[in-house]
Amino acid sequence: MKRxxxxxxxxxxxxxxCPKPAAPPTQPRTTITDSRPVNSQPGGFLGxxxxxxxxxxxxxxxxxxxxxxxxxxxxxxxxxDHFLMARPQMTLSYNNTLRFPNWVAWHLKASxxxxxxxxxxxxxxxxxxGFEAITTRDYSNSGYDRGHNCPSKDRTASPEDNQVVFYMTxxxxxxxxxxxxxxxxxxxxxxxxxxxxxxxxxxxGHGFRDKDFKTIGSDGxxxxxxxxxxxxxxxxxxxxxxxxxxxxxRIITIQMPNISTISRQPWDKYLTTVTELEKVTGQTFLKxxxxxVAQILKQKRDEGANSFAGGSSGFKKxxxxxSGGSFGSDAGGFGAxxxx
Amino acid sequence: MSxxxxxxxxxxxxxxxxxxxxxxxxxxxxxVVISSGEALLAHLEKDAATPVQExxxxxxxxPMVTPQDGDDDEARADQARFQALVARLATLSDTRAFRxxxxxxxxxxxxxxxxxxxxxxxxxxxxxx
Numbered sequence: 001m002k003r004x005x006x007x008x009x010x011x012x013x014x015x016x017x018c019p020k021p022a023a024p025p026t027q028p029r030t031t032i033t034d035s036r037p038v039n040s041q042p043g044g045f046l047g048x049x050x051x052x053x054x055x056x057x058x059x060x061x062x063x064x065x066x067x068x069x070x071x072x073x074x075x076x077x078x079x080x081d082h083f084l085m086a087r088p089q090m091t092l093s094y095n096n097t098l099r100f101p102n103w104v105a106w107h108l109k110a111s112x113x114x115x116x117x118x119x120x121x122x123x124x125x126x127x128x129x130g131f132e133a134i135t136t137r138d139y140s141n142s143g144y145d146r147g148h149n150c151p152s153k154d155r156t157a158s159p160e161d162n163q164v165v166f167y168m169t170x171x172x173x174x175x176x177x178x179x180x181x182x183x184x185x186x187x188x189x190x191x192x193x194x195x196x197x198x199x200x201x202x203x204x205g206h207g208f209r210d211k212d213f214k215t216i217g218s219d220g221x222x223x224x225x226x227x228x229x230x231x232x233x234x235x236x237x238x239x240x241x242x243x244x245x246x247x248x249x250r251i252i253t254i255q256m257p258n259i260s261t262i263s264r265q266p267w268d269k270y271l272t273t274v275t276e277l278e279k280v281t282g283q284t285f286l287k288x289x290x291x292x293v294a295q296i297l298k299q300k301r302d303e304g305a306n307s308f309a310g311g312s313s314g315f316k317k318x319x320x321x322x323s324g325g326s327f328g329s330d331a332g333g334f335g336a337x338x339x340x
Numbered sequence: 341m342s343x344x345x346x347x348x349x350x351x352x353x354x355x356x357x358x359x360x361x362x363x364x365x366x367x368x369x370x371x372v373v374i375s376s377g378e379a380l381l382a383h384l385e386k387d388a389a390t391p392v393q394e395x396x397x398x399x400x401x402x403p404m405v406t407p408q409d410g411d412d413d414e415a416r417a418d419q420a421r422f423q424a425l426v427a428r429l430a431t432l433s434d435t436r437a438f439r440x441x442x443x444x445x446x447x448x449x450x451x452x453x454x455x456x457x458x459x460x461x462x463x464x465x466x467x468x469x
Binding site for chain 2: 118120121122123125133135136137139140141145146147148151152153176179180183184187
């Protein structure tokens with residue numbers, strides 16, 4: 001599987017103001033101990049930093065080309081709450097105050113899904129000094145799962161791919177009922193779509209309802225109130241994917257509460273629109289897409305696991321079911337308790 | 341000290357870390373022989389169609405005994421306890437780990453044969469989404 005290293009311009013480096021964080025930081029910024037120049041390579045994982053922009057030369061499967069960079073995260077180690085980490089397996093904006101990513105974006109196609117064994121959780125080796133490298137034990141005894149943003153099974157083509165998604169920068173505290181319930185349900189559903197001839201652009205993250213949030217562990221990992229995800233579904237083809245995104249493109253947007261009691265709920269109970277998601281997260285999504293198309297996509301609410309997206313997505317109805325992943329016969333209506 | 345008490349002391353307070361944390365529960369099954377995954381399912385009265393995957397003992401425990409960046413004294417102490425537990429389980433004969441279920445929750449039984457011909461070991465739960 002061939003992927004590309006890419007990066008965004010360092011336009012944000014000298015901006016006086018900071019982009020809006022995923023949540024109001026309640027802690028002062030950590031003192032930077034990194035002595036390298038502000039424009040140095042943060043971790044050695046980035047490609048050349050001179051790429052002009054997310055432009056026509058960008059790789060076809062660069063997730064940010066299509067999805068955009070919601071908080072204008074940059075590769076500057078000084079930008080601790082919007083630190084861009086672009087790797088072939090996934091791109092994320094790390095928040096050193098929250099101790100989890102503002103968002104994680106990746107591209108998913110059938111060849112990403114293989115038989116590689118699961119890796120183990122490890123601190124992210126690419127975080128610059130001055131960042132708190134969270135360990136798996138920081139979650140111990142917290143009552144929260146180590147919730148993947150980019151899921152393990154989406155990166156099982158090689159051991160290297162799988163290891164990267166077990167870096168703790170890809171992890172957010174999730175209640176087990178959400179992680180192993182509808183959150184997993186949508187992850188499985190996305191792989192079903194990928195295995196049915198589609199390629200997907202996925203971005204997800206977590207957010208807060210108000211300024212107060214609790215933390216876990218001695219390093220103070222914030223516990224979010226909800227998780228969100230945006231999935232763009234395209235028939236798998238070579239060429240410029242951004243040009244193939246139209247107002248007809250299937251877009252799946254969810255926001256689900258980070259609570260323990262939803263383990264048996266189907267993922268599509270939590271469908272929403274990007275417009276609504278922008279209101280609750282304060283972020284701007286789909287920046288890569290032309291504004292006229294994005295405006296339409298942002299209003300669209302998907303019809304869930306039983307959707308037929310016809311020719312535009314190439315999605316074939318599948319009999320595969322996953323826990324919490326299918327909705328039964330009443331897609332779109334959430335009455336009668338919602339349980340199966 | 342009975343084997344069960346010994347295993348209880350060895351596992352007390354230890355957590356197996358996957359996406360979730362789970363305690364290790366020791367057991368001794370008198371007069372029971374577990375020769376295969378099928379036999380284990382039968383003994384546990386679980387559906388015979390439950391997926392079973394056998395894992396080598398040290399491989400199963402590898403994440404819990406392998407040092408990593410950021411380890412503190414507590415982490416190192418737990419790794420040492422896990423190492424001692426693995427060593428004790430390895431003194432049973434034919435000790436193996438069986439993963440039961442298709443996920444996201446996977447039950448794991450580590451089983452071995454005691455000199456008396458009983459089956460003993462520990463069980464835990466993994467979350468793999």
